Structure formats: C-alpha cells, structure tokens
Amino acid sequence: xKAMLFYLEEQPQLINELLKGLTNKIDFSKTVSVMxxxxxxxxxxxxxxxxxxxxxxxxxxxINQIYLENEDYESLRESVTAYENFDQLALAQQxxxxxxxxxxxxxxFLYRKHQNCLLxxxxxxxxxxxxxxxxxxxxxxxxx
Numbered sequence: 001x002k003a004m005l006f007y008l009e010e011q012p013q014l015i016n017e018l019l020k021g022l023t024n025k026i027d028f029s030k031t032v033s034v035m036x037x038x039x040x041x042x043x044x045x046x047x048x049x050x051x052x053x054x055x056x057x058x059x060x061x062x063i064n065q066i067y068l069e070n071e072d073y074e075s076l077r078e079s080v081t082a083y084e085n086f087d088q089l090a091l092a093q094q095x096x097x098x099x100x101x102x103x104x105x106x107x108x109f110l111y112r113k114h115q116n117c118l119l120x121x122x123x124x125x126x127x128x129x130x131x132x133x134x135x136x137x138x139x140x141x142x143x144x
Contacts, residue, residue, distance in 0.1 A: 001026075001034050008040055015040075019047040029058040042066055052083060060086035068094060073102035080106060089114060 003022075007015045019031065028051060035041045041062055048063040060083050067076035068091075080091065092110035095103040 001030065004031070004034060005038070008038060008043075012040070012043060015043055016047045019044060020050065023047075023051060028054065028056040032058040032062045036062070042069075052079070055083050055085045057085045057087075061091075064091055068103070071100060071103075073100060073106065076103070077106055077109075080110060 003018060004015065007018050019026070031044075032041070032048075035044055045063065045066055048059050048066070051059055052063060060079065064076060064079055064086060067073075067079060080086075080088070088110045092107045092114075094107075095110075096107040098104055098107070
C-alpha cells in the first residue's frame with residue numbers, strides 16, 4: 001500500500017498498471033479505502049472496472065459512486081444490474097432525488113428489487129415519501 005502512495009506522488013498515471021500487477025495480492029477493500037483517503041479514487045476507475053467481476057462490495061460501491069458523480073447513468077445502470085454486492089438501499093436513497101430522471105429510475109429499480117416501495121400513478125402522494133418518475137411515483141413503505 002506504500003507503493004500505491006509512492007506511485008500517486010511520483011507517477012500517478014501508472015497507478016492502474018501497478019494495481020493490475022498486484023490484483024492477486026492486494027485486498028480490494030483496503031485499496032479502495034486508501035484511495036478514498038487520498039482523494040484520488042477516480043484515478044483508479046480502469047482498475048476498478050477490471051476487478052468488478054469479483055463482485056466485491058467496496059469496489060462496487062466505489063465505482064457506483066464514481067458513476068454517480070460523473071452523472072453516467074448508463075454505466076451505473078449496467079453496474080447495479082450486473083453486480084449486486086453493494087449497499088443498494090443507500091444508493092437508491094442517493095439517486096432518488098437526482099435532477100436527471102434516469103437516476104431516479106435507477107433508484108426505483110433498486111427499491112423494487114428490495115420490495116421496499118409501492119408504485120402509484122396518483123399525484124396525491126406525499127412528496128417527502130416518494131420519487132417522481134415522470135407522472136408515476138414510487139412511494140416508500142413506512143417501517144412498522
């Protein structure tokens with residue numbers, strides 16, 4: 001992990017090659033944690049994509065966050081559909097009030113997956129508990 005920090009200081013453009021070479025020897029969660037702390041997580045996006053097939057929660061959450069920050073809803077949709085090992089409800093909450101409707105659709109998809117919502121077509125729903133999807137609203141069930 002010290003090598004990652006060294007590469008970030010000296011040759012940041014080569015960090016992905018370093019990580020690809022060390023993929024079988026490093027802990028993905030710790031790698032993501034170290035990169036988050038440095039603030040350079042987006043630099044390792046190519047490596048994150050290459051190891052996402054391992055379906056590790058930390059890598060999935062990191063790459064989904066990058067897609068959300070870059071407003072890349074197509075890649076985010078592919079990621080949440082193909083890889084399920086991440087905090088799906090947290091991502092649904094982050095995307096439910098996004099200005100881009102495609103992110104709100106991803107939120108609705110995640111809520112439906114967890115059966116944590118009801119679909120209504122009425123506009124009479126309480127705005128604090130719903131997600132607007134262009135005329136349709138997703139109403140989150142209240143915890144009992």
